[in-house]
Amino acid sequence: MMTMLATMMIVAASAQQVKTNIKVNGYESKAKIEAAAKAAPGVKQAIYNAKTKTVVVVYDKKKTAPAKIRTAVLKVDKKPVVQAKKTVAKKKVVKKNIKK
Numbered sequence: 001m002m003t004m005l006a007t008m009m010i011v012a013a014s015a016q017q018v019k020t021n022i023k024v025n026g027y028e029s030k031a032k033i034e035a036a037a038k039a040a041p042g043v044k045q046a047i048y049n050a051k052t053k054t055v056v057v058v059y060d061k062k063k064t065a066p067a068k069i070r071t072a073v074l075k076v077d078k079k080p081v082v083q084a085k086k087t088v089a090k091k092k093v094v095k096k097n098i099k100k
Contacts, residue, residue, distance in 0.1 A: 016060050016061055016062050017044060017058055017059065017060055017061070018058070018059060018060075018061045019056065019057070019058045020056075020057055020059075020066050021054045021055070021056055021057075022037070022054060022055045022057055022066055022069055022070050022073065023053060023054055023070075024048075024053055024054065024055055024070070024073050024074065024077050025053065025074065025077045025078070025079065026050060026053035026077070027077055027078060027079055027080060028076055028077045030048045030050060032076050032077070033046075033048045033055060033073055033076070033077055034046045034047065034048050034055070035076075036072050036073045036075065036076045036077065037055050037057055037069055037072065037073050039072060040059070040064055040068060040069045040072040040073075041063050041064050041068075042059045042060035042061075042062070042063025042064035043057055043058070043059045043060075043064065043069060044058045044059060044060065045057065045058040046058075055069075055073065057069055
């Protein structure tokens with residue numbers, strides 16, 4: 001009886017966990033992307049694959065959803081901002097011959 005009850009509890013607990021792939025940009029390092037995914041509530045595991053630019057995530061479906069996890073990852077996985085070169089406009093100095 002106790003074994004059956006324990007088995008039912010394990011099955012119920014694992015039924016709430018879902019595994020899915022989430023597509024990301026891939027601009028950041030593996031460590032930062034995995035950390036951002038794991039920081040989302042309900043995420044148990046996150047493994048990033050740089051070749052496919054996907055994160056395999058195991059999460060509790062009662063606590064979060066793939067869209068929320070992706071949003072958390074994209075907060076750190078942004079395209080680097082390229083600083084525009086500062087250009088100095090050359091002013092043309094026009095000298096007028098002023099006759100007095």
